[in-house]
Amino acid sequence: xxxxxxxxxxxxxxxxxxxxxxxxxxxxxxxxxxxxxxxxxxxxxxxxxxxxxxxxxxxxxxxxxxxxxxxxxxxxxxxxxxxxxxxxxxxxxxxxxxxxxxxxxxxxxxxxxxxxxxxxxxxxxxxxxxxxxxxxxxxxxxxxxxxxxxxxxxxxxxxxxxxxxxxxxxxxxxxxxxxxxxxxxxxxxxxxxxxxxxxxxxxxxxxxxxxxxxxxxxxxxxxxxxxxxxxxxxxxxxxxxxxxxxxxxxxxxxxxxxxxxxxxxxxxxxxxxxxxxxxxxxxxxxxxxxxxxxxxxxxxxxxxxxxxxxxxxxxxxxxxxxxxxxxxxxxxxxxxxxxxxxxxxxxxxxxxxxxxxxxxxxxxxxxxxxxxxxxxxxxxxxxxxxxxxxxxxxxxxxxxxxxxxxxxxxxxxxxxxxxxxxxxxxxxxxxxxxxxxxxxxxxxxxxxxxxxxxxxxxxxxxxxxxxxxxxxxxxxxxxxxxxxxxxxxxxxxxxxxxxxxxxxxxxxxxxxxxxxxxxxxxxxxxxxxxxxxxx
Amino acid sequence: xxxxxxxxxxxxxxxxxxxxxxxxxxxxxxxxxxxxxxxxxxxxxxxxxxxxxxxxxxxxxxxxxxxxxxxxxxxxxxxxxxxxxxxxxxxxxxxxxxxxxxxxxxxxxxxxxxxxxxxxxxxxxxxxxxxxxxxxxxxxxxxxxxxxx
Numbered sequence: 061x062x063x064x065x066x067x068x069x070x071x072x073x074x075x076x077x078x079x080x081x082x083x084x085x086x087x088x089x090x091x092x093x094x095x096x097x098x099x100x101x102x103x104x105x106x107x108x109x110x111x112x113x114x115x116x117x118x119x120x121x122x123x124x125x126x127x128x129x130x131x132x133x134x135x136x137x138x139x140x141x142x143x144x145x146x147x148x149x150x151x152x153x154x155x156x157x158x159x160x161x162x163x164x165x166x167x168x169x170x171x172x173x174x175x176x177x178x179x180x181x182x183x184x185x186x187x188x189x190x191x192x193x194x195x196x197x198x199x200x201x202x203x204x205x206x207x208x209x210x211x212x213x214x215x216x217x218x219x220x221x222x223x224x225x226x227x228x229x230x231x232x233x234x235x236x237x238x239x240x241x242x243x244x245x246x247x248x249x250x251x252x253x254x255x256x257x258x259x260x261x262x263x264x265x266x267x268x269x270x271x272x273x274x275x276x277x278x279x280x281x282x283x284x285x286x287x288x289x290x291x292x293x294x295x296x297x298x299x300x301x302x303x304x305x306x307x308x309x310x311x312x313x314x315x316x317x318x319x320x321x322x323x324x325x326x327x328x329x330x331x332x333x334x335x336x337x338x339x340x341x342x343x344x345x346x347x348x349x350x351x352x353x354x355x356x357x358x359x360x361x362x363x364x365x366x367x368x369x370x371x372x373x374x375x376x377x378x379x380x381x382x383x384x385x386x387x388x389x390x391x392x393x394x395x396x397x398x399x400x401x402x403x404x405x406x407x408x409x410x411x412x413x414x415x416x417x418x419x420x421x422x423x424x425x426x427x428x429x430x431x432x433x434x435x436x437x438x439x440x441x442x443x444x445x446x447x448x449x450x451x452x453x454x455x456x457x458x459x460x461x462x463x464x465x466x467x468x469x470x471x472x473x474x475x476x477x478x479x480x481x482x483x484x485x486x487x488x489x490x491x492x493x494x495x496x497x498x499x500x501x502x503x504x505x506x507x508x509x510x511x512x513x514x515x516x517x518x519x520x521x522x523x524x525x526x527x528x529x530x531x532x533x534x535x536x537x538x539x540x541x542x543x544x545x546x547x548x549x550x551x552x553x554x555x556x557x558x559x560x561x562x563x564x565x566x567x568x569x570x571x572x573x574x575x576x577x578x579x580x581x582x583x584x585x586x587x588x589x590x591x592x593x594x595x
Numbered sequence: 596x597x598x599x600x601x602x603x604x605x606x607x608x609x610x611x612x613x614x615x616x617x618x619x620x621x622x623x624x625x626x627x628x629x630x631x632x633x634x635x636x637x638x639x640x641x642x643x644x645x646x647x648x649x650x651x652x653x654x655x656x657x658x659x660x661x662x663x664x665x666x667x668x669x670x671x672x673x674x675x676x677x678x679x680x681x682x683x684x685x686x687x688x689x690x691x692x693x694x695x696x697x698x699x700x701x702x703x704x705x706x707x708x709x710x711x712x713x714x715x716x717x718x719x720x721x722x723x724x725x726x727x728x729x730x731x732x733x734x735x736x737x738x739x740x741x742x743x744x
Contacts, residue, residue: 109717113642116697120645130645169742176744187744210737223723224730232730241734261720271717386721399742420700420709425693435618435681435692436674440625447709 062314063323068094068292071313071327073299073342075099076154077572078558078579079333080278080286081197085583087289089590095291096315096325098298099133099151102279107269114265115421122268124158124526126150133296135475135482137337142486144368146337147526152295153279155335156572160267160389161248161275163203164411164569165194165577168213169399173460173565177400177407179491180460183564184536184545185581187213193580194573198246201276201576202254205246211395212243219251221391222260225383227451228391231414234509241396245413246573248276249388255281264385265419297323300479301346302330302355302555309594310355310555316477329554329593333579336366336528336561340467341482343532356532356549356557361542363468365461367530367566368486372457372496372519373415374503376512377449384448385419397502398568406494408458410568412503417450432514451512455499457492459566461530527571532561546585547578553594558582602647603640607654609666612636614657615695617677627708630699638698649690656680656687 069091072079083095104110108117123129124147127136133150149158168187173180191213198217205217221244224232235242249266250257260274273280287293296318303324305311312326332339340363346355354362394412401409418426423446427433433442470483488496500517507515535541538550543562549555558579560571567574586593603611616631628635643650657665660676668676680688699705703713712719 107717109715111715112701112713113697114716115701116642116694119693119697167741168744172744176742206731208735210734210739210741212741224726225723229727229730236730236733239733241737241740243731243734261718262723263716263720265716272720383723385716387723395741399740420706420711421697424696424700428692428696429684429689436678437620437622439619440622440627444625444709 063321065323065325067312067326067328068092069327070094070329070331071096071325072331072333073313074154074333074335074338074559075152075278075283075293076333076335076559077156077278078575079331080153080282081576081579082331082333082558082583083291083293084282084286084289085580086586087286087291089587093291094325094327095293096297096299096313097152097293097295098135099149100295101152102157102269104269104271104273107271109263109265109269109271115419118268118422119425124267132476135479136473137482137484138470138473139484142368142484143488143520144370144486145526146368146484146528148335148337148528151279152283152293153277156277157279158268159572162390162413162570163246163248163573164393165212165215166567166569166574167398170458170565170567173408179407180565181535181540184534190574190577190581193577193584197573197576197580201248201281202250202257203246203248203276204251206244209243211241211398215246217246219254221245222247222249222251222388224391225387225416226381227383227416228414230378230382230451230510231392231506234506235394237509238505240394242392242394245390245393247388247390248572250274250276260388262387264387264416266389298475298477298479299342300477302342303346304348304350304355304552308350308552310552320477329556331556331558333559335559336531337467337482337484339557339559339561340531341469344469345480356542356551356555358551359539359542361463361533361540363531364463364466365530365533366465366467366484366486367459367461367527367563369459369527369529369566370457370488370492370496370520372455372500372517373452374455374500374507374515374517375450375452376507376510376515377446378451378510378512379449381448382417382450384417384450387416390415397499404498406491406498408460408491408495408568410458410495410499411456412499412506413454413456415452415454417448417452420447423447423450430516451507451510453503453506455496455503456568456570457495457499458568459529460489460491461533461565462489467531527560527566529560529563529566529571532557533564534562535564547582556582556586602643603651606664606666607651608640610654610657610664611639611650613666613673614677614680615639617674618681618692618695619699625708627705628702630695632702635698635702638702639694642698643694646690646694649687650694652687653680653691656683656685
């Protein structure tokens with residue numbers, strides 16, 4: 061039997077980076093707002109950094125890949141036919157629970173790739189449309205950084221940058237020797253007490269949850285404020301499909317609670333905030349006589365143009381002791397190769413990100429798997445040459461849209477409620493491959509400039525980064541896009557999408573800052589149009 | 596904890612312990628125990644959980660290579676069999692390596708041998724060295740070079 065609830069004005073699906081922003085921003089309309097989240101509230105006491113098995117848990121119940129992590133609240137993803145793997149987290153805060161908090165923005169040129177470089181499509185909005193929302197988000201979320209970077213437009217991070225440490229200083233000296241740009245990264249970590257949050261104490265194990273609460277997350281910033289403002293958040297509620305009425309408008313959703321009971325939640329407005337895999341999954345599962353190919357899919361683009369951010373890493377080892385697992389995972393970036401230079405043999409570019417190191421277990425496991433740290437009598441000496449001597453340069457490559465890179469529904473695999481799971485098909489383009497090789501060569505030069513030896517490269521990593529973008533892109537043409545320039549579906553006029561799936565191109569940066577600025581922008585656009593929202 | 600409580604048989608637990616001793620032998624020069632140390636192997640067995648099936652597969656492969664009980668082989672034969680198994684890149688062998696390393700590198704004695712204090716990262720945290728921001732001086736002289744659009 062289906063349990064039917066009272067109608068809400070706004071129903072948000074997903075309590076992650078963008079869903080939280082929407083809930084908070086729309087709360088001042090005094091509408092009745094409900095958010096359904098398939099995961100739980102996370103407790104800081106449950107994070108791995110509280111235990112001595114903190115590194116082991118990163119490889120089991122705090123794995124970044126949902127299928128391997130396999131928590132009760134996760135859904136499986138079939139990415140066997142992809143050279144890169146996905147990453148996500150289901151819970152209040154979503155991916156901002158399980159992330160490194162690196163907080164760069166897209167560049168102005170990322171919004172104009174067709175006009176500037178003749179590739180892909182321009183976005184229907186510009187960097188400057190988002191600029192005030194970037195700033196607001198930085199202040200609300202709590203971002204550490206340093207103004208004055210010549211590699212990016214001006215911005216004003218409210219807290220000082222994270223320390224360089226031994227590792228960051230080694231990179232900085234090498235970059236200065238090469239004459240290449242570097243700058244302290246924007247990172248969503250409290251480097252001083254901020255809005256009631258304690259400052260970072262360099263636990264170092266940032267990604268799978270911050271036990272100190274210094275790392276920003278939607279669960280400890282936007283959500284408490286949204287709930288105080290009257291938004292209802294229901295956890296352990298997994299949406300199966302969006303329903304429609306005779307007029308072709310969204311009428312609500314069908315979801316399962318944690319006991320498997322089926323519910324119908326009617327709504328006047330439905331907002332999807334489930335990331336570039338979860339959102340197309342729900343839309344493709346929402347079929348009907350009127351929408352046989354899935355909801356909002358008259359363009360056929362729902363699920364297509366998936367972008368995952370190819371992210372090679374180049375690793376080396378130096379003689380002097382480095383930070384290892386101490387301190388936030390990254391401290392500096394380089395924009396030296398971000399903007400297009402056709403003489404390099406590819407279009408667009410990449411950010412270089414400079415990582416610290418790992419804890420002893422991770423160093424040992426990775427070293428053993430790679431054959432660099434042998435089993436047997438030579439183990440201890442080899443381990444000591446590696447542990448706390450590691451440098452890693454990551455190459456965050458721009459990912460341009462290609463329609464064959466896509467999310468579909470797996471014909472066999474389902475989640476614990478029997479809902480078809482997403483299937484990923486993804487390959488690297490020739491442009492991307494050339495960009496990766498260029499970045500690998502530059503990263504190798506940087507490591508050599510540090511004096512590192514034993515340099516090795518990983519072209520595609522099992523766990524990194526898994527950014528999920530582009531599968532319901534925005535645009536002005538309903539035949540070439542899924543949503544309009546302010547996030548409303550071209551086909552269903554009370555259905556909005558606000559997560560990374562509406563991105564037109566991927567850029568060469570971690571996406572959360574831009575995802576949240578975009579959600580703030582869309583919320584503002586909706587508020588300006590409340591009287592004509594469905595016209 | 597009795598080995599049977601973890602899903603490993605007594606024979607498997609015995610083979611695992613001997614194998615662990617070949618994987619990471621004790622080394623007085625570094626002041627570290629081997630991975631076959633009773634406390635470490637107990638930690639390995641007690642925390643197998645979701646990795647139990649893979650570890651059992653790896654141990655079955657070990658027994659097959661040994662032609663019977665691995666733990667009963669003489670030292671030379673056992674070492675040869677162990678290294679043959681560990682040279683495989685099959686998932687069960689990698690999982691077995693991971694669970695042994697995970698327990699080994701959180702043992703107090705091993706952690707101290709690395710010059711670190713044992714324990715969870717939280718709430719102690721770490722103190723970072725002060726940053727010399729003069730390193731940024733040459734970068735600050737650059738004109739903005741992001742592409743206007």
